[in-house]
Amino acid sequence: MNRTQITAGRDAQNRPRGVAAEELRRHNLATLLERLHLLGPTSRSDLTATMGLNRSTIADLIGELAGLGLVEEGPAQASSGPGRPSPMVRTRPDGATVLAVEFSVDSVAVATVGLGGHVFGQVREPRPRARVSPDETIKQVARLARPLIESLPSDASLTGVGAGVAGVTRRSDGFVHLAPNLGWHSVPVGEMLSAELGLDQPVLVANEADLGALAEYRRGVGAGVPHLIYLSGEAGIGAGIIHDGKPMLGAAGYAGEAGHTLVNPDGHRCRCGARGCWETEAGEEALARHAGIPETVAGVGVLETVMTRADMGDETALAGIAEVGRWLGLGIGNLINVFNPQLVVLGGLYHPLFPFLEKAVYAGARLAALDAPGDVAEIAASGLGPDAPLMGAAELALSEIIADPARNQRTQAG
Amino acid sequence: MNRTQITAGRDAQNRPRGVAAEELRRHNLATLLERLHLLGPTSRSDLTATMGLNRSTIADLIGELAGLGLVEEGPAQASSGPGRPSPMVRTRPDGATVLAVEFSVDSVAVATVGLGGHVFGQVREPRPRARVSPDETIKQVARLARPLIESLPSDASLTGVGAGVAGVTRRSDGFVHLAPNLGWHSVPVGEMLSAELGLDQPVLVANEADLGALAEYRRGVGAGVPHLIYLSGEAGIGAGIIHDGKPMLGAAGYAGEAGHTLVNPDGHRCRCGARGCWETEAGEEALARHAGIPETVAGVGVLETVMTRADMGDETALAGIAEVGRWLGLGIGNLINVFNPQLVVLGGLYHPLFPFLEKAVYAGARLAALDAPGDVAEIAASGLGPDAPLMGAAELALSEIIADPARNQRTQAG
DNA sequence: CCCATATGTTTGGCCCCGCAACAAATAGGC
DNA sequence: GCCTATTTGTTGCGGGGCCAAACATATGGG
Numbered sequence: 001m002n003r004t005q006i007t008a009g010r011d012a013q014n015r016p017r018g019v020a021a022e023e024l025r026r027h028n029l030a031t032l033l034e035r036l037h038l039l040g041p042t043s044r045s046d047l048t049a050t051m052g053l054n055r056s057t058i059a060d061l062i063g064e065l066a067g068l069g070l071v072e073e074g075p076a077q078a079s080s081g082p083g084r085p086s087p088m089v090r091t092r093p094d095g096a097t098v099l100a101v102e103f104s105v106d107s108v109a110v111a112t113v114g115l116g117g118h119v120f121g122q123v124r125e126p127r128p129r130a131r132v133s134p135d136e137t138i139k140q141v142a143r144l145a146r147p148l149i150e151s152l153p154s155d156a157s158l159t160g161v162g163a164g165v166a167g168v169t170r171r172s173d174g175f176v177h178l179a180p181n182l183g184w185h186s187v188p189v190g191e192m193l194s195a196e197l198g199l200d201q202p203v204l205v206a207n208e209a210d211l212g213a214l215a216e217y218r219r220g221v222g223a224g225v226p227h228l229i230y231l232s233g234e235a236g237i238g239a240g241i242i243h244d245g246k247p248m249l250g251a252a253g254y255a256g257e258a259g260h261t262l263v264n265p266d267g268h269r270c271r272c273g274a275r276g277c278w279e280t281e282a283g284e285e286a287l288a289r290h291a292g293i294p295e296t297v298a299g300v301g302v303l304e305t306v307m308t309r310a311d312m313g314d315e316t317a318l319a320g321i322a323e324v325g326r327w328l329g330l331g332i333g334n335l336i337n338v339f340n341p342q343l344v345v346l347g348g349l350y351h352p353l354f355p356f357l358e359k360a361v362y363a364g365a366r367l368a369a370l371d372a373p374g375d376v377a378e379i380a381a382s383g384l385g386p387d388a389p390l391m392g393a394a395e396l397a398l399s400e401i402i403a404d405p406a407r408n409q410r411t412q413a414g
Numbered sequence: 415m416n417r418t419q420i421t422a423g424r425d426a427q428n429r430p431r432g433v434a435a436e437e438l439r440r441h442n443l444a445t446l447l448e449r450l451h452l453l454g455p456t457s458r459s460d461l462t463a464t465m466g467l468n469r470s471t472i473a474d475l476i477g478e479l480a481g482l483g484l485v486e487e488g489p490a491q492a493s494s495g496p497g498r499p500s501p502m503v504r505t506r507p508d509g510a511t512v513l514a515v516e517f518s519v520d521s522v523a524v525a526t527v528g529l530g531g532h533v534f535g536q537v538r539e540p541r542p543r544a545r546v547s548p549d550e551t552i553k554q555v556a557r558l559a560r561p562l563i564e565s566l567p568s569d570a571s572l573t574g575v576g577a578g579v580a581g582v583t584r585r586s587d588g589f590v591h592l593a594p595n596l597g598w599h600s601v602p603v604g605e606m607l608s609a610e611l612g613l614d615q616p617v618l619v620a621n622e623a624d625l626g627a628l629a630e631y632r633r634g635v636g637a638g639v640p641h642l643i644y645l646s647g648e649a650g651i652g653a654g655i656i657h658d659g660k661p662m663l664g665a666a667g668y669a670g671e672a673g674h675t676l677v678n679p680d681g682h683r684c685r686c687g688a689r690g691c692w693e694t695e696a697g698e699e700a701l702a703r704h705a706g707i708p709e710t711v712a713g714v715g716v717l718e719t720v721m722t723r724a725d726m727g728d729e730t731a732l733a734g735i736a737e738v739g740r741w742l743g744l745g746i747g748n749l750i751n752v753f754n755p756q757l758v759v760l761g762g763l764y765h766p767l768f769p770f771l772e773k774a775v776y777a778g779a780r781l782a783a784l785d786a787p788g789d790v791a792e793i794a795a796s797g798l799g800p801d802a803p804l805m806g807a808a809e810l811a812l813s814e815i816i817a818d819p820a821r822n823q824r825t826q827a828g
Numbered sequence: 829c830c831c832a833t834a835t836g837t838t839t840g841g842c843c844c845c846g847c848a849a850c851a852a853a854t855a856g857g858c
Numbered sequence: 859g860c861c862t863a864t865t866t867g868t869t870g871c872g873g874g875g876c877c878a879a880a881c882a883t884a885t886g887g888g
Contacts, residue, residue, distance in 0.1 A: 017445070017466040020876055021843050024438050031431070045866060052431040054846050059867070082855040083865025168786045177786040227665040243662055250754020251641040254787040261748040262782050264679055272784060334675040338653070338752065340664020368676050370686060372582045372591040373668040435845060435874055459835060468877050473836070497834025498884040837882070
C-alpha cells in the first residue's frame with residue numbers, strides 16, 4: 001500500500017476494443033475445441049445443437065480444426081433412432097501436447113498431457129522439506145521431464161509448459177515472490193525453468209491452488225460449476241478461485257492468499273510474520289499441535305502420522321482433526337460470505353482427512369457463513385486428489401492452444 | 415452448505431455457445447457507446463484509433479447509434495494541427511434515461527440520470543432508523559420519484575430502474591434476504607418497487623456496496639482501475655468488488671459480505687448472530703464504543719458526534735477513530751490478500767472520517783497484507799462521496815442499454 | 829493561393845455465418 | 859427385401875459486417 005496518486009490502469013488505455021470478423025472465427029474455433037477437450041467425443045449433431053450454430057458452420061469449423069491436426073472424426077456411435085448417423089468428433093491428444101510441472105512442498109511432479117486430457121506419462125519424486133535451492137529443484141524437474149518428452153509419439157508437438165508453485169506467483173512472467181514452505185523467495189521460476197528445459201515454448205507459472213481450482217473445475221468434482229473455490233492445504237493454505245467460469249487472479253495473479261487472512265488476533269505467529277493467520281489455526285502445523293504430534297515428528301510426516309492414529313481410533317488425533325476442521329470451516333464460512341461460491345473443494349492435506357474433518361468443517365462453515373450464501377454453497381473433497389495441481393498446470397498450458405487453435409498455423413505461415 | 419450431490423451448473427448445460435455475426439455488431443455498438451458514456455465526447459478519429467476499427471466501420475456504427483437517438487455529432491474541437499477536423503461525438507442524455515433509487519440506513523434517495531451520466535434531478539430524504547416497514551419506505555421512494563420522472567424532458571425515454579439496498583440481495587429478481595440495518599428480511603424489493611412505480615421498465619436491485627464499487631469504477635477515484643474494492647461503511651460493512659473491470663457478484667449476487675467475516679473469535683456479538691465479525695470491530699457501533707459515544711446517543715448520529723469531537727481535537731474521539739481505523743486496515747489487508755486489488759475505496763462512514771483514519775488504516779493493512787499484493791494496492795477515499803451507491807444504481811440500469819443499444823428498436827419493431 | 833495533412837465518404841471485396849435444397853444413411857413397417 | 863420417414867452431412871447462394879483503397883473535404887502553413 002502507499003498513498004501516492006492512483007495510477008493503476010487509468011482510463012482510456014486498456015478499455016475494450018472493437019472486434020472484427022476474424023475474432024469471431026477464433027472465438028468459435030476456441031469454443032468448439034474447448035467443448036471437445038472438456039466433454040470428450042461428441043457427435044457433430046450434438047455440437048450443432050449445443051453450440052447454437054448452423055450445421056454447415058459446424059462442419060466448416062471441424063474441418064479447420066481437423067486441418068490443424070487438433071481433432072479427428074470417427075465412426076458414429078451405435079445409433080439411437082432413425083436418421084443419418086452423425087460422426088463422432090474427438091480431440092487428437094498428440095495434436096497439442098504440453099509439459100506440466102508441479103513444485104510442491106514434499107514432492108515435485110512432471111507429466112506430459114495431450115489435448116483432451118490424455119496423460120502420456122507422469123512422474124512424481126519426493127523433495128526433501130529441508131531448504132533446497134530453487135536451482136537444484138529445477139534441475140531435478142528437468143531431469144524428470146526429459147525422458148517423458150522424448151517418449152512422446154513422434155508426431156506429437158509440444159506446444160507449451162505449465163508449472164505450479166506453492167507460493168505467491170506473478171502471472172505475467174512467472175516470478176515467485178515468496179514460497180515460505182519451499183524456503184524460496186524472489187525466484188524467477190519462469191525464466192529458470194525455461195532456460196533449464198531449453199525449449200522454445202513459453203512457460204506459464206501459476207500458484208498451485210489456482211491450478212488445483214482450474215483442474216477441479218475442468219475435470220474434477222467441480223466440472224462445469226462456474227463458481228468454486230479450491231483450498232490447497234499443504235504446509236499452509238492457498239485458495240484458488242473460479243468465478244463465473246474463469247480463474248480469478250487479481251491484478252497481478254496474487255489473489256487467493258486466504259491462508260494469510262487474520263482470523264484470530266490472539267493466535268500463533270505465522271511464517272509470514274503476522275499473527276493469527278488462518279493457516280496457523282487450520283494448516284499442517286496446527287494439525288500437529290492439536291493432534292498431539294510431537295515436534296520431533298512434525299514436519300516430516302504429520303499427515304501420515306495423524307492418518308494412522310485416526311484410522312486406529314486415537315481420541316487425541318480425532319479431536320485434533322476436528323479442531324482443525326472447525327477452524328477450516330470458519331475460514332471457509334468467511335470465503336463463502338466474500339465469494340458466494342457454489343462449491344468449496346478441499347484438496348491437499350484435506351483430501352485424505354476429509355472423512356474425519358467433514359462434520360466439523362460443516363459446523364464451522366455454518367457458523368461463520370450468512371444464511372443466504374451458505375445455502376448456495378456445498379463442500380466436497382477434491383476429485384483429482386494429489387494430482388489436481390499437476391493436472392491444472394497441464395490445463396493452463398493447453399488453454400493457450402484452445403484459446404487460439406489457429407495460432408500455431410499462423411505463426412508457421414508468417 | 416449441505417452434503418448433497420453437487421448439482422450446481424453441471425457440465426454441458428450452460429457452457430459458452432457459438433456466436434454469430436449479429437453478436438459482433440452488438441458488441442461493437444456496445445463498446446462504442448460505453449466509451450462515449452464513460453469518457454465523454456470524443457472525436458471520430460480518436461474513436462477510430464482507440465477502438466482499432468476502420469474509419470468506415472466507426473462511421474457506420476455512429477450512424478446507427480445516432481439513428482437510435484443515443485448519440486449525436488457536434489462541431490469539431492478547436493483544431494490541433496493540419497488535416498480535416500474530426501467531429502465530436504457525444505451521448506444524448508435524453509436518449510436513454512433511468513431512475514436510480516437508494517435504500518440506505520439513514521436515508522432514501524432518488525435520481526433521474528441520462529446516458530453519459532447527466533443527472534436530471536436528485537432528491538434525498540432522511541429515513542428514521544427505527545424499524546420502518548419495507549412497504550412504507552418503498553412508498554416514500556415512489557413519492558419522491560414521481561415528480562422527478564415527470565419533469566424529464568418530453569422526448570426523454572425512461573429505459574430502466576436501478577436500486578441499491580444495504581442488504582443481502584439476490585440479483586436475479588431483486589429479492590432481499592436480509593438487511594439487518596434496515597430491519598428488513600425476506601423482502602421482494604424488486605417486485606414491490608416495480609408494482610409501486612407502475613412502470614413497464616425492468617427494475618434491477620443490487621447491493622449498495624456493489625453499486626458503490628460500480629460507480630467509483632466508472633466515474634469515481636477508481637475510474638478505469640480494473641481491480642478495485644469499494645468498502646461501504648454504514649451501520650455494517652459491505653464490500654463491492656470489481657475484478658478485471660467487471661462486478662464480481664458470486665453465484666447469486668451475495669458476494670462481498672466482508673463485514674461478516676470472522677476476524678476476532680473473542681470479539682463482540684454481531685447482528686448476524688455470529689461473534690467477532692469484522693463489522694463488530696470496524697463498523698459504526700465499534701466507532702461509538704471506541705470513541706466513547708454514550709449508548710443513548712449512539713445510533714442517532716454517531717458519525718456527526720464523532721466528527722464534531724474529532725474536529726475539536728478530542729483525544730478520546732481521535733483515539734477511537736484510530737482504533738477503528740486499525741481494525742479497518744486489518745480487514746482491508748485480508749481483502750488485499752484474497753483479491754489482490756489495485757485500489758481499495760473507502761465510502762460511507764469512512765469517507766468523511768478518512769483524514770482521521772488514514773494512518774491507522776495503512777498501518778493495519780500493511781500488517782495484515784503480504785508484501786507482494788500489498789505493494790500493488792492503494793487505498794483512497796471515495797471520489798463520489800455519499801452519492802456513490804445512488805450513481806451506481808443509475809449506472810446499473812444504464813448498463814442494460816449500453817450492452818445492447820439496438821434492443822429498444824428491435825422490441826419496438828417486433 | 830496552393831500544398832501537405834488528416835479525416836470523412838463511397839465503393840468493392842472478403843470473411844463468416846445462415847438458409848435452403850439436395851444427397852446420404854439409418855430405423856421401422858409391410 | 860423394399861419403401862418411407864427421419865435425421866444429418868454437403869453444397870451453393872445470399873446477407874451482414876468489416877476492411878482497404880480511392881476519392882472528397884476541410885484545415886494549417888508557406
